[in-house]
Amino acid sequence: MRILIVDDESSARVMLERKLDIYSEIIESIKHADSVKSALEVLSENEFDLIFLDIKMPDGTGFDLLEQMEERQVVVAFTTAHDEFALKAFEFAAIGYLLKPVDSVKLENVMQMARQMKQNRNPQYKLLVESYKEKKIRKLVIPNAEGFLIAEIGDIMYVKSDVNYSEFYFRDSKRKLISSKTLKEYSQILESEGFFRIHQSYLINMTYAREYKKAYNEVVLTDGTQLPVARQKKALFLSYFV
Numbered sequence: 001m002r003i004l005i006v007d008d009e010s011s012a013r014v015m016l017e018r019k020l021d022i023y024s025e026i027i028e029s030i031k032h033a034d035s036v037k038s039a040l041e042v043l044s045e046n047e048f049d050l051i052f053l054d055i056k057m058p059d060g061t062g063f064d065l066l067e068q069m070e071e072r073q074v075v076v077a078f079t080t081a082h083d084e085f086a087l088k089a090f091e092f093a094a095i096g097y098l099l100k101p102v103d104s105v106k107l108e109n110v111m112q113m114a115r116q117m118k119q120n121r122n123p124q125y126k127l128l129v130e131s132y133k134e135k136k137i138r139k140l141v142i143p144n145a146e147g148f149l150i151a152e153i154g155d156i157m158y159v160k161s162d163v164n165y166s167e168f169y170f171r172d173s174k175r176k177l178i179s180s181k182t183l184k185e186y187s188q189i190l191e192s193e194g195f196f197r198i199h200q201s202y203l204i205n206m207t208y209a210r211e212y213k214k215a216y217n218e219v220v221l222t223d224g225t226q227l228p229v230a231r232q233k234k235a236l237f238l239s240y241f242v
Helices: 010-023 036-045 062-068 084-093 104-116 123-134 183-193 231-239
Strands: 002-006 029-033 050-054 075-080 097-099 139-144 147-152 156-162 165-170 176-179 195-199 202-205 209-213 218-221 226-228
Touching: 002 010, 002 036, 010 029, 010 104, 029 036, 036 062, 050 062, 050 104, 062 123, 075 084, 075 104, 084 097, 084 123, 084 139, 084 183, 097 104, 123 139, 139 176, 156 183, 165 183, 183 195, 183 202, 195 226, 195 231, 202 226
Parallel strands: 002 029, 002 050, 050 075, 075 097
Antiparallel strands: 139 147, 156 165, 156 202, 165 176, 195 202, 209 218, 218 226
């Protein structure tokens, strides 16, 4: 495995390389870069299987590097110490990241991923670049059995729990998508984007809440769908409309 570590802090590069020592049997080479410019120079002359990419550097960001990097088969693992917006963007793009200092268990997960697959600079990376530039989350990558779907957040009406899976329902009412993530995971991601978990089995986009039926303790969505509101959620749910 050929690895590139891109980070402007020499101590961070050295520390990560030391942590990679335990994978020496499968690592063919490790190269370093300390900026977007130097990383592009190294990439122009070498092929890599895995890139550890810092977000903030003196001459730009890891996202700038992705924009300028030519198409290639490579796994990218982002590393960061603080960028809160980037962490949120990673969640919506369904791409992993490593917080500094790098945790050995999470590093192992990245190495397993790198061993199992190579991936193109796919729409997930484009979504990351778009979100980071605009500082606005507009889309969500939804992993499923066939790969993944990039959905406009505004098109999602509600999400239903299906044990360890989640069913997505969209405003066109013709699409239903089953995702491999749980409703709890999607609640943590989407509740800051105008969604509300009305029940242990339902997470709704409040934009589509049309009516509340007190007698049945149900919310009616704009397409006529009726969903139950849990008793313990009722007061908070109704507070949105006061």
